[in-house]
Amino acid sequence: MLDVLVIGGGNAALCAALCAREAGASVMLLEASPRAWRGGNSQHTRNLRCMHxxxxxxxVEAYPEEEYWRDLLAVTGGQTNEHLARLVIRASSSCRGWMRKHGVHFQPPLSGALHVxxxxxxxxxxGKALVNAYYRSAERLGVEIRYDSPVHGLEVRDGRFLAAFTESERIEARACVLAAGGFESNREWLREAWGRNERGEWPxxxxxxxxxxxxxxxxxRHMFDEHRADEIGDPTQAHMVAIDARAPLYDGGICTRIDCVSLGVVVNREAHRFYDEGEDFWPKRYAIWGRLLAGQPGQTAYSIIDSKAVGRFMPPVFPGHRASTLPELARKLDLDVDVFMQTLGSYNAACRIGTFDHTRLDDCHTENIEPPKTHWALPLDTPPYYGYPLRPGVTFTYQGLLTDDTAAVHFGGVASDNLFVAGEMMAGNVLGKGYTAGIGMSIGTAFGRIAGTNAAAAAHNPANRMEASHAAA
Structure with missing residues (x-):
């Protein structure tokens, strides 16, 4: 019988498969997508947040555990399991050597890469190179990989995994790792979670x-409904950012994100500002803007900058709408010109210019205006002007399976001894809300390695599971 079955094909699944194979287990990996689209959301990533x-x-410099923890605590508002979060943080300090062993290469961040x-x-x-490296390593080590193999159900008895079902077969294994991602591509589930708003819209x-x-x-859904596995997380919470409204429905990736929010103002389709664009550094706060957009009419807004901002942010794949005057820009964006000019005029008049420095929380701010802009507030007065249409872009959802530091799935408060979870399917244990750049890959790498190592141990001797978790971390 097969030792370990890994369900999923992204970073967490691959880390699990590699660690299980390194521990001597026979391993099969089932990826739902065709080979050309393998890797899930991991193919769109760029980096890993690392304690050092x-x-x-x-x-460069240092990023100690306590600072990492404070950053995570700030974006989650305390909605995180500190024990599991610190496990991830500590694991991030030592995983790069293992990653390099499996063909992953690192580089210094490119110019404009958000000061990280x-x-x-x-x-x-x-991320595509990382995913390809892991697949090559998995193939070399003898992991059996099957593409176009979505799993629609599991056979679980008394908390123990017995088999998985694809369209064509029942696959038995001594242990299993679930790493098949969230539900962000399921429009009906998203509609169910978000419901209608006060305007009668389905956000x-x-x-x-x-x-x-x-x-x-x-x-x-199968684990929740059929097996009553223990859940964690709010279905409306997700890694959700502001992306270009012209992006494709799927797979737009990193290049569709709009990074100039903090360098100008953001107005909704009624031409009103609605949040402090200078609240904090973009890497720490960019993930709040997707949810902010979700609350606006039509889930649409526009990032407005002038020529002073050009060259200070990572340019997105689509050029901004360009105009020589602000009224012309309003017309190009189909915004009410009078309201737009009143909004921009009030903002410009409220700016108190100090020493502008986008690399720190500077003293350029607004006064006597709501919402304020607390940093990097410069008047928009230097043509040409640019406008980027924005919509919420969902990366991954946070509702998932409750777990512990062994990565075990829980049923009625009892940990399974041979069914484990990693990646997006359990990220809500660490991310109750919010996001900070690179933390998703840190969670997937840490728990993928723990889950794979423990699954291999469980396949041979369930009593080894607890000891293996510490070795993996």
Missing amino acids: DAPQDVL ARTNAFFMGG ADNFLIRGTRYNQGTLL
Whole structure:
């Protein structure tokens, strides 16, 4: 009989498969997508958030555990399991050597990469290169990989995994790792979670999906409904950012994100500002803007900058709408010109210019205006002007399976001894809400390795599961 079955094909699944194979287990990996689209959302990633106490290869200065923890605590508002979060943080400090062993290369961050050289290690070639490296390593080690193999159900008895069902077969294994992603591509589930708003809109109908179309949440729903697995997380919470409204419905990836929000103002389709664009550094706060957009009429807004901002942010794939005057820009964006000019005029008049410095929380701010802009507030007065249409872009959802530091799935408060979970399917244990750049890959890498190592141990001797978790971390 097969030792370990891994369901999923992204970073967490691959880490699990590799660690299980390294531990001597026979391993099969089932990827729902065709080979050309393998890797789930991991193919769109760029970096990994890493704890380090001193400069390390591509990382500068230091990013100690307590600072990492404070950053995570700030974006989650305390909605996180500290024990599991610190496990992820500590694991992030030592995983790069293992990753390199499996063919992953790192590079210093590119110019304009959001000031994260101290906190994040960037993959050479991005997430697609990382995924390809892991697949090559898995094939070399003898992991059996099957594409076009979505799993629609599991056989679980008394908390123990027995088999998985694809369209054509029943696959037995001594242990299993669930790493099949969230439900962000399931429009009906998103509609169910978000419901109608006070304007009678279905906000989820206007969400774009930054990543794979294959994350339908089939296994999550099956685990919730059929097996009553213990859940965690709010179904409306997700890694959701502001992306270009012209992006494709699926797989737009990193290049569709709009990074100039903090350098100008954001107005909704009624031409009103609605949030502090200068609240904090973009890497720490960019993930709040998707949810902010979800609350606006039509789930639409516009990022407005002038020529002073050009060159200060990572340019997106689509050029902004350009105009020589602000009224002309309003017309191009189909906004009410009078309201737009009143909004921009009030903002410009409220700006108190100090020493502008986009690399720190500077003293350029507004006064006597709501909402305020607390940093980087410069008047928009230098043509040409640019406008980027925005919509919410969902990367992955946070509702998932409750777990512990062994990565075990729980049923009625009892941990399974041979069914484990990693990646997006359990990220809500660490991310109750919010996001900070690179943390998703940190969670997937840490728990993928723990789940794979423990699954291999469980396949041979369930009593080894607890000891293996500490070795994996």
